[in-house]
Amino acid sequence: MRKILIIGIGAGDPEHLTIQAINRLNEVDVFFLLDKGDAKKDLVDARREILDRYVEKPDYRVVQAVDADRDRTPENYVATVAEWHQRRADLYERLIRDEVGEDGVGGILAWGDPTLYDNTIAVIEQVRQRGNVAFEYAVIPGISSVSALVAAHRTSINQIGKPVHITTGRRLAADGFPPDVDDVVVMLDSHCAFTTLEDTDLDIYWGAYVGSPDEITVAGPLTEVGAKIPPLRAEARERKGWVMDTYLLRRRRS
């Protein structure tokens, strides 16, 4: 039976790799690296560096393919994402069928933690359910960008005994700061949705490229430091061609 391993590689520091991930990397016959275009070449390079560094098995192969692209400002978000997933599933189905031997192992390197705001598991499950190619798969957890962010800020995701809400930039912009929680983690926010909030009692803990040599962090009252972040982010993005950032918003209680 073919086997696919979805392996979390952590949030930007090659030393985020776990021993489990390294052991599983060394079982893989063929790695799939999806290329998102020139600007994000760094992200492919980072994955190649991880393979060079940790894989001792001499005979593994790397198959690079052009990732399915998607409309980043769609009219219908849900339909656009569903259609994008379908095209990613087509791509992975083809790769698994054509590139993994009948008893072979295929590997996918997932940035951060594959269980948090990453669609690889859902896409691979979709391929499995289609039934056109038989395989089993396993998920190897990784250090999430959220853990790396708050560790860099030496704080916790939650406050003692309190709940946490994790949401997207799109939803934060649409719905505002959620009621009934004091701590909100925001992922996938390319529009700096925190600038739309009118709350004056929030602290922000922001970071880009956390865990990498390019790490940038900003923390403080949102009303004081919030406006500094969009130009910092834009400048970094311009310089590197891509940016990955995350933040925690925490309501101050008197």
Add this chain to the structure above:
Amino acid sequence: MRKILIIGIGAGDPEHLTIQAINRLNEVDVFFLLDKGDAKKDLVDARREILDRYVEKPDYRVVQAVDADRDRTPENYVATVAEWHQRRADLYERLIRDEVGEDGVGGILAWGDPTLYDNTIAVIEQVRQRGNVAFEYAVIPGISSVSALVAAHRTSINQIGKPVHITTGRRLAADGFPPDVDDVVVMLDSHCAFTTLEDTDLDIYWGAYVGSPDEITVAGPLTEVGAKIPPLRAEARERKGWVMDTYLLRRRRS
């Protein structure tokens, strides 16, 4: 300057250790292992096993101390926890002052990810702010029990583009399933609060000792499998003397 490293060791599999964590373990002169009593001796043993396995530095020391205990069913939760933190801060202050040399490095091994429902960071920050002993500290993220849980179930913490709520068993029992989210992760639930929910459209993904040889997982509609979990949990707890479990509740949408 003294330095304290709060190192995430992952959620039960010694192979959850990251390369970063292993490198930092090897900088430590003295490790603090807090003992929570005989029943939880396994948890101290697991930490000793990690040191034996990964630390190559020959001359490190281990100082074992009796952890501050607390009332598990307090009348006033917030005050009880604050007082417990203070006693843990007293303990760590004494250990840092007495056991770490002026240029030494002290290490604390935090189960799972120290940034998620673990009070070590808050306690160490409290010690720092008291100012009785000068030190700096750093936090090394780990694989959280939540990531390990959902990876074992081959699902994600979130659904596509949707928010996630992380809360405690205590709050779930008091407030019910939160409105406006479909995915709720529950931590620190020793009373199986999911059994108090009347919702009939929830799936549960539950796991105990995830990532360890004792791993137990249950998944399915809460109305069908929910009742199986408390006896399974009680039996496991009886057998091993302790149990660590977590779960995800997911609302089914038609």
